[in-house]
Amino acid sequence: MNKYFIFFFILTLLFSCSIQSIFAAEIIDSKLFIDVEILPNANQIHLATDGNLSISEIDSPFQLEFANTELSIQLTEKIEISPYWRVGIKKFSKVSDAEKFLNNFSECFAEPSLEISYKNKELKQVSNYSVYFKEIFDSFESAKAVCEVDGWIEEKYSFSNSEILIYDVRNDKEYFLNAPLTIISNNPITVFQIPKTNFWNPKQFVTRSYDGNLKIQLNQLGKMNLISKVELENYIAGVLPNEIGNDAPIETMKAQAIAARSEALYKIIHKHHKDDNFDLCASIHCQVYSGLTGVTEKVKRAVEETEYLVGLYPDYNGKIINAVYSTNCGGITENSSNIWGGKSVPYLTSIYDGKSGYKIDLTNENKTKQWIKNYQNVFCNTENEKGWIKNTYKWQKEFSKKDLEEHLNSISELGKLKDIKILKRGNSGRVLEIKILGSKNDIHLNNELQIRQTFGGLRSSLFFIEIKKNKITFSGKGSGHGVGMCQVGAIRMAKEGYSAKEILKHYYTGTEIAKINISN
Ligand SMILES: [Zn+2]
Ligand SMILES: [Zn+2]
Numbered sequence: 001m002n003k004y005f006i007f008f009f010i011l012t013l014l015f016s017c018s019i020q021s022i023f024a025a026e027i028i029d030s031k032l033f034i035d036v037e038i039l040p041n042a043n044q045i046h047l048a049t050d051g052n053l054s055i056s057e058i059d060s061p062f063q064l065e066f067a068n069t070e071l072s073i074q075l076t077e078k079i080e081i082s083p084y085w086r087v088g089i090k091k092f093s094k095v096s097d098a099e100k101f102l103n104n105f106s107e108c109f110a111e112p113s114l115e116i117s118y119k120n121k122e123l124k125q126v127s128n129y130s131v132y133f134k135e136i137f138d139s140f141e142s143a144k145a146v147c148e149v150d151g152w153i154e155e156k157y158s159f160s161n162s163e164i165l166i167y168d169v170r171n172d173k174e175y176f177l178n179a180p181l182t183i184i185s186n187n188p189i190t191v192f193q194i195p196k197t198n199f200w201n202p203k204q205f206v207t208r209s210y211d212g213n214l215k216i217q218l219n220q221l222g223k224m225n226l227i228s229k230v231e232l233e234n235y236i237a238g239v240l241p242n243e244i245g246n247d248a249p250i251e252t253m254k255a256q257a258i259a260a261r262s263e264a265l266y267k268i269i270h271k272h273h274k275d276d277n278f279d280l281c282a283s284i285h286c287q288v289y290s291g292l293t294g295v296t297e298k299v300k301r302a303v304e305e306t307e308y309l310v311g312l313y314p315d316y317n318g319k320i321i322n323a324v325y326s327t328n329c330g331g332i333t334e335n336s337s338n339i340w341g342g343k344s345v346p347y348l349t350s351i352y353d354g355k356s357g358y359k360i361d362l363t364n365e366n367k368t369k370q371w372i373k374n375y376q377n378v379f380c381n382t383e384n385e386k387g388w389i390k391n392t393y394k395w396q397k398e399f400s401k402k403d404l405e406e407h408l409n410s411i412s413e414l415g416k417l418k419d420i421k422i423l424k425r426g427n428s429g430r431v432l433e434i435k436i437l438g439s440k441n442d443i444h445l446n447n448e449l450q451i452r453q454t455f456g457g458l459r460s461s462l463f464f465i466e467i468k469k470n471k472i473t474f475s476g477k478g479s480g481h482g483v484g485m486c487q488v489g490a491i492r493m494a495k496e497g498y499s500a501k502e503i504l505k506h507y508y509t510g511t512e513i514a515k516i517n518i519s520n
Helices: 003-017 095-104 140-146 232-243 250-269 297-304 336-340 365-373 401-411 448-454 487-495 500-507
Strands: 026-028 031-042 044-057 063-075 081-092 108-119 122-133 152-159 163-168 173-178 181-185 189-195 205-210 213-218 224-231 309-313 394-400 417-425 431-438 443-445 463-467 471-477 512-515 517-519
Touching: 026 108, 026 122, 031 044, 031 189, 031 232, 044 173, 081 095, 081 140, 095 108, 095 122, 108 250, 140 152, 224 232, 232 250, 232 297, 250 297, 250 309, 250 487, 250 500, 336 448, 365 417, 365 463, 365 471, 394 401, 401 417, 401 471, 417 463, 431 448, 443 448, 487 500, 500 512
Parallel strands: 122 517
Antiparallel strands: 026 031, 031 224, 044 063, 044 181, 044 189, 063 163, 081 122, 081 152, 108 122, 163 173, 181 213, 189 205, 213 224, 309 512, 394 471, 417 431, 431 443, 463 471
């Protein structure tokens, strides 16, 4: 085999097995369909349906047909991953322009891509044709050496194989296909062993049912990702049962639907999962989505009555807002920049969660202590209520000194716990910087989530600490990061007669609620 032939052979192999470009978000008949990752990093996918079901390779006419079936889908062997880099040269919006360019540059090829763009209350699908060098590179540096000023470099992966075993459980039959695969059914598809809320640290697994339109893709770990292709409004319906629950008043559910839709679109437009070949994950990282499971008549009504409504911020050229929310702000919402860094966002700045325009700044240590100890007349104060909602407002967590010392030493070599010093608080009183003093080392934390996790998962970082001889007590208010809409406050506001729009305008300062158009 001569050298050229070997090179050509490797190249063909790489391209034949690389991730094919399958479009994620796309607009079909003025409806936005998005790809949501519902099961990550799977070695095995177990699903069933009582309808007809077909599985096919993408771009292949071959199709497997089943009826009333139960399937176990598995990787046949360990997949080796090789990264490679390719160099982009130019992007064209017209295919004819890309073809003209290619006529002069035979060492290049063009690849179509779809992008969802937003302008003036209009969502549109934009086709692009990106031209790349055919040559691929085995390192970022070697790709960089040929990349021109307005070019770009992409990291891609090739797989040693992409073979997937489809085992028909009821008929004891085996089939083999190559990923990526599409799975279509005329009835909902039940998927077993789905992580409940958290993909990185799944503690609970559940069975859920989805619209009959799924995809299986190989990911960068050489495992399978199961994707649900779903229309935007159906996606919102699948988010509501997890993010607000069926017991909330209808106006709260409508506010939640608008917030969830805004947040989802914000993430899709800003490519939150840029390198992943899907738009959103169904985990707390994006929003928890459970398909058709838990979708009640009330959920459907909340989605229908807010169809395509989103929050817009006029001074941001009327852009869709990143409508983040958390369970209970503790009385004052937090500035987004204090929690996630970056520039301050005008519609995500701290507000007093009550009726009056009362202003209080809780960056002061003593004021925060008084705030936590005393009764406050805020929307999310649930001190006099019953059930789960009560515990979202005021809480306490106690440690024995020995237990906390042991726990902290498992994170970092602290030695004996000497003191805990709060160094900085945000406007809502949330601790943003803290120093744990030890006999061997100190632990210095300056991230809200990390602070909560370091002390065994506190409900919020709005707390003060009392250290007694053998006992350490955290007394706090609120649940979650406290930025944007306070869900418990939104429940109370609806009970007091506020509409969904009024609730949203209260939490997202200066925003308007408006309908967007979707066009091909
Ligand atoms: Zn995500
Ligand atoms: Zn609140």
